[in-house]
Amino acid sequence: MTKNETKQVVIVGGGTAGWLTAASLAKRFNSVEKKNIQITLVESPDIPTIGVGEGTWPTMRKTLASLGISETDFMRQCHVSLKQATKFVNWKETPKPGIDNHYYHLFTSFHDANDFNMAPYWQRGEIGQTATFAQSVSVQGALCDKYLAPKSMTNKEYEGVQNYAYHLDAGEFAKLLKDHAINNLGVKHVSANVTEVKLDVDGYILAVETDTASHISGDLFVDCTGFRCLLLGEALKVPFNSVDDTLLTDYAVVMQVPYKDETQDIASCTISTAQEAGWIWDIGLANRRGTGYVYSSKHSSHERAEQILREYVGEQSAGLKARFIPMNIGYREKFWHKNCVAIGLSAAFIEPLEASAIFLMEAANNMLMELFPRDRAAMAMVETKYNDSLMFRWNKTIDFIKMHYLLSRRSEPFWLDNRTQTTLPVSLTNLLARWEYHPVSGYDFDNVYEPFPLESYQYILYGMGFEQDLSFNAGQYGNITHAQQSFKKIQSIADQVQHKLPTNRQLLEKIQQFGFQKL
Amino acid sequence: MTIEALSNKLHADLKLKQDPCLIQSKNKHFAPLVVGEFVPASQDFPIVFIKEQETGQFKSIALLGIEPGSNLFYSDKGWQGNYRPQAYSLSPFMVSQQTDEKDAILCIDSQSPLINKEQGEAFFDENNAACDWVSKRGEQVVSYVEQTQLTQHFINVLLDFELLAPQTLTLKATGKKETSLNGLYAIDEKKLNALSSDKFDSLRQSGALVAIYASLISMQRIEALVKASSKV
Numbered sequence: 001m002t003k004n005e006t007k008q009v010v011i012v013g014g015g016t017a018g019w020l021t022a023a024s025l026a027k028r029f030n031s032v033e034k035k036n037i038q039i040t041l042v043e044s045p046d047i048p049t050i051g052v053g054e055g056t057w058p059t060m061r062k063t064l065a066s067l068g069i070s071e072t073d074f075m076r077q078c079h080v081s082l083k084q085a086t087k088f089v090n091w092k093e094t095p096k097p098g099i100d101n102h103y104y105h106l107f108t109s110f111h112d113a114n115d116f117n118m119a120p121y122w123q124r125g126e127i128g129q130t131a132t133f134a135q136s137v138s139v140q141g142a143l144c145d146k147y148l149a150p151k152s153m154t155n156k157e158y159e160g161v162q163n164y165a166y167h168l169d170a171g172e173f174a175k176l177l178k179d180h181a182i183n184n185l186g187v188k189h190v191s192a193n194v195t196e197v198k199l200d201v202d203g204y205i206l207a208v209e210t211d212t213a214s215h216i217s218g219d220l221f222v223d224c225t226g227f228r229c230l231l232l233g234e235a236l237k238v239p240f241n242s243v244d245d246t247l248l249t250d251y252a253v254v255m256q257v258p259y260k261d262e263t264q265d266i267a268s269c270t271i272s273t274a275q276e277a278g279w280i281w282d283i284g285l286a287n288r289r290g291t292g293y294v295y296s297s298k299h300s301s302h303e304r305a306e307q308i309l310r311e312y313v314g315e316q317s318a319g320l321k322a323r324f325i326p327m328n329i330g331y332r333e334k335f336w337h338k339n340c341v342a343i344g345l346s347a348a349f350i351e352p353l354e355a356s357a358i359f360l361m362e363a364a365n366n367m368l369m370e371l372f373p374r375d376r377a378a379m380a381m382v383e384t385k386y387n388d389s390l391m392f393r394w395n396k397t398i399d400f401i402k403m404h405y406l407l408s409r410r411s412e413p414f415w416l417d418n419r420t421q422t423t424l425p426v427s428l429t430n431l432l433a434r435w436e437y438h439p440v441s442g443y444d445f446d447n448v449y450e451p452f453p454l455e456s457y458q459y460i461l462y463g464m465g466f467e468q469d470l471s472f473n474a475g476q477y478g479n480i481t482h483a484q485q486s487f488k489k490i491q492s493i494a495d496q497v498q499h500k501l502p503t504n505r506q507l508l509e510k511i512q513q514f515g516f517q518k519l
Numbered sequence: 520m521t522i523e524a525l526s527n528k529l530h531a532d533l534k535l536k537q538d539p540c541l542i543q544s545k546n547k548h549f550a551p552l553v554v555g556e557f558v559p560a561s562q563d564f565p566i567v568f569i570k571e572q573e574t575g576q577f578k579s580i581a582l583l584g585i586e587p588g589s590n591l592f593y594s595d596k597g598w599q600g601n602y603r604p605q606a607y608s609l610s611p612f613m614v615s616q617q618t619d620e621k622d623a624i625l626c627i628d629s630q631s632p633l634i635n636k637e638q639g640e641a642f643f644d645e646n647n648a649a650c651d652w653v654s655k656r657g658e659q660v661v662s663y664v665e666q667t668q669l670t671q672h673f674i675n676v677l678l679d680f681e682l683l684a685p686q687t688l689t690l691k692a693t694g695k696k697e698t699s700l701n702g703l704y705a706i707d708e709k710k711l712n713a714l715s716s717d718k719f720d721s722l723r724q725s726g727a728l729v730a731i732y733a734s735l736i737s738m739q740r741i742e743a744l745v746k747a748s749s750k751v
Contacts, residue, residue: 153575154702514574519683519704 004376007037010218012194012208012231014043015050016170017344017361018224019177020063022187024365027067029372032186037372040188041181042208042216047193049174050226050325050345054283054290055083055270055355056165058107061158063362069180071157072515078172079286081504083165084108084140084150085269086354091279092464093409103132103463104269105354106140107163108150109455110490114442119458120470121483123439128487133462136487139494146498147265149507157516161501165355167270167283167290190216194225197235204339204376205231220373223342227328227349232335232342242330246402246423248414249278249351252325253305254292257313266504272353273312276300277414280312281352286508294327294351299414327351335390336383339376341368348394353404356397356451363449364390393451399428400452400460406432407464435461437472521630522613527647530627535611536639539597542632543607546593548584550604553666554673556581557730561737563592563600565744568674568683568704577674577683577704579734582744585690586698591747605663612660623664625657673727680718682710682731688741692749706734 011022022041029037064074074080089102111118118137121127128136135141140162143150150164181187192210200206207217208231223231232238244250259266271282278295293309300308302324310317331348335341343364350356367389373382402425405418417423431444440457461468470477502510523529544550549569552560557579560566564581571578581604583590592599611631614623627634644650677683684707688700711731714722722728 152572154570154572155575510574514576517570517575517577518678519681519685 004219006219006373006375006379008218009037009039009220009222010208010216011039011041011222011224013224013226013344013346014041014174014178015224015226015344016174016177016358017226017346018043018222019174019181020358020361021222021224021343021365021368023067023177023181023185024063025369026181026185026187028369030186032184038188039181039186040190040216040218042190042192042194042210042213044193045191047226049171054167054170054285055281055352055358056168057355057359057362058163058165059359059362060166061164063365065158067177067180068184069176070515070518072511074176075166075286075508075511076515077176078166078168079288080169081167081266081284081286081508082149082151082160082268083167083270084162085144087144087267087269087271088404088460088463089271089273091272091274091404091408091410094411103459104134104141104144105456105459105463106134106138106144107165108140109137110139110486110493111137113440113454113458116479116482116486117439118483118486119462120439120477121480123462123468123470124474124477126477126480127483131487134459137458137490139490139497142494142498143501144267144269147268147503147505148498148501149268149504150501151507152501153507153510153514153516155516156519161497164268167285169285169287194230197231199235202338203236205235219339219376221340222368223340223346224344226345229332229342229346231340232332232337232346236337236340238337238342239333240328240330241333242328243350243398244329246398246425247329247351248296248298248405248418248423249294250327250329251297251302251305252292252294252327253302253309253322254290254325255309255313255317255320255322257289257291257316257320259288260316263505266508268504270355274408274410274415275308275312276412277305279353280309282312284504294353296414299412299417331391331394334383334387335364336386338383339379341386343368347390350394350398350401353401354397354452354456356401360390360393360397360451363393363451389449392447393449395425395427397451399425399431400456402428403432403457403460404464407461407466409465432466435466435468437469439468439470520628522615522626523629524615525612525625525627525642525649525653527643527649530629531643531647532636532641533634534636534639534641536633536635538608538610538633540594541592541598541603541607543610544583544590544593544598544604546588547590547607548587549580549582551606552579552581552604552670553663554579554670554727554730555666556602556605557733557737559602560604561733561740563602563740564604564737565740566734566737567686568677569702570704577678579670579674582700582741585688585692585700585744585748589748589751591744591751605659609656609660609663612656614657614660614664616664623661625653625660673730676722676725676727677706677731680710680714680722682706682714684710690741690745690748692745694749705738706731708735711735 011018026039031039085104085106092101122136150162151160182189190213192213194208196209198206205221207215266284273280277300280293283290295305306322335347371382373379560581568577583592611628613626615626616623683704686703686705691697
């Protein structure tokens with residue numbers, strides 16, 4: 001046995017990040033058996049979780065299935081509704097009075113664009129002359145328009161007719177993961193406040209001291225302490241890099257809105273509506289809506305922000321409390337340092353525009369599990385790999401989010417400032433310069449771990465009305481018949497599938513009563 | 520369908536025709552089955568499981584044909600099988616059970632083509648009392664409803680023990696195009712054999728084993744269905 005073999009993992013902080021990490025590690029390492037790697041989670045009984053992240057990516061289905069959680073239990077407990085897209089309202093341009101503009105970023109495209117890319121045919125007017133890009137390549141927008149679910153009761157757990165993700169109650173989600181981690185996966189839970197972080201001479205964390213549970217030592221520490229970043233930031237002094245020069249929002253005002261009655265439709269997409277100094281998310285859970293206005297306090301007063309959110313919610317906002325959350329947009333210079341890894345808000349935070357928070361936690365977990373170092377000697381190499389890979393993903397995510405702002409033609413100061421040259425990452429402007437004359441290509445995304453697929457970029461670019469001239473080398477777009485057949489097929493599937501799928505609300509009600517089958 | 524509680528006021532002059540062809544089964548390619556029917560039904564039909572469209576819940580069925588809308592056992596000359604599935608043979612009787620009442624009420628579908636004023640047996644005798652045969656049919660319907668609950672319990676056990684597996688039947692009748700039937704589930708013999716002795720014994724004790732084997736053996740009837748379908 002080598003000295004310092006990694007046997008004991010200590011996670012500091014509960015919340016979604018802490019419990020998701022604890023459950024994932026314990027499941028993968030089979031921590032129920034004492035001879036295997038053991039996981040301890042220390043959680044403060046006094047610090048509330050932020051609990052706003054309510055949208056996931058479709059990756060969450062695989063994550064939950066691999067944890068051995070039943071989709072039915074998850075959906076019932078966390079007030080889950082199904083999400084199959086994000087609908088961007090008024091992002092393209094400032095709306096003319098009474099006339100909104102919108103486009104969809106969908107999860108399912110008929111063809112994998114790497115196999116057959118329909119975009120050039122649509123862009124050149126060979127198909128869908130009167131249809132949007134999204135309507136031309138996917139049936140999912142039609143489903144969202146009608147509040148339909150992406151699956152029916154005859155689909156088994158985690159299986160959909162269309163690709164889908166979740167809207168969830170983050171507080172309940174953390175509870176579900178916590179119960180599962182403690183009761184089924186062998187995670188040890190300590191309820192205490194960390195009072196001190198003890199380092200050894202090499203600057204590795206030896207243990208954390210707590211107020212009520214004394215001393216907890218470990219070989220690897222995971223910092224899930226949120227914005228506070230107690231281990232990686234405070235104890236190990238890894239600095240925070242702000243990206244407020246690129247992403248200009250720094251505040252959110254949030255409000256939970258009950259449904260008018262039990263017949264109000266539940267959207268099967270996240271609705272993101274651009275406003276004068278930011279944008280509002282609108283997430284329909286099974287039991288309520290979660291809304292929030294993400295804005296720049298340099299461009300809007302807090303009073304004005306609350307007023308805009310209340311106007312958006314309408315008369316239902318009367319009597320509802322609004323909560324303000326300051327947002328520190330940016331990331332730690334390193335996510336992994338010595339024997340400490342930060343996951344969740346402690347690692348990085350960017351505005352929740354593309355539901356990247358939980359998704360990047362899953363990515364971090366997967367990487368940590370896969371590369372888990374045997375001992376200290378193996379740690380330095382993993383540290384570099386991990387940091388490089390996640391830094392790449394965060395940067396790509398920032399670029400992708402920035403792209404939404406850059407392509408907008410809105411005219412308020414916030415939006416104009418968002419398009420000034422000094423705020424634009426070169427990596428993004430380079431790609432856009434290429435896409436002015438070339439279709440988006442698989443080779444533009446040559447990393448296996450690209451956070452967003454090629455199709456996502458297409459939905460945003462064409463949805464925003466990005467101007468593209470594909471006349472160069474147009475001879476390569478000769479498969480017009482195939483494009484037209486595909487287009488027709490998509491329209492006919494859209495017609496058929498609409499009659500087969502329940503509404504999101506009907507499906508959620510049936511899940512309460514019956515649940516999905518496991519096969 | 521018009522469901523009415525059977526009463527000597529409304530239905531005194533009505534008669535029920537014989538039903539040699541199981542009229543209700545016309546154009547139905549399957550018949551819902553209760554677990555007590557598995558053994559007799561297994562001689563004629565493959566017994567499989569499907570999901571209820573609206574709820575996703577499993578139910579057991581007898582396959583009567585291999586294409587939607589085609590019932591190979593239906594004929595104007597009379598039912599072509601030995602066993603007559605109760606889901607159709609009990610028609611037009613059904614029961615209505617109010618939650619606050621102990622007794623079930625016997626009802627009929629007064630729109631049924633079997634009900635008329637001329638042919639068949641009268642529901643009520645000259646004293647305006649329900650005939651004996653009606654009471655018997657009533658008991659059968661009640662027992663069927665009880666069996667439905669038993670069947671649900673049986674299916675839950677199959678699910679708990681993970682004994683069901685999806686099954687796509689790809690069928691090729693002579694002179695016809697290959698068709699596949701999706702959405703069918705069947706008992707997985709390998710999984711049954713791999714059960715622990717405790718679990719297997721609990722199936723024996725609850726009386727589920729005979730139904731399980733009936734279903735397994737009934738799968739041999741698929742070939743007969745395919746043959747019959749090539750003659751249509």
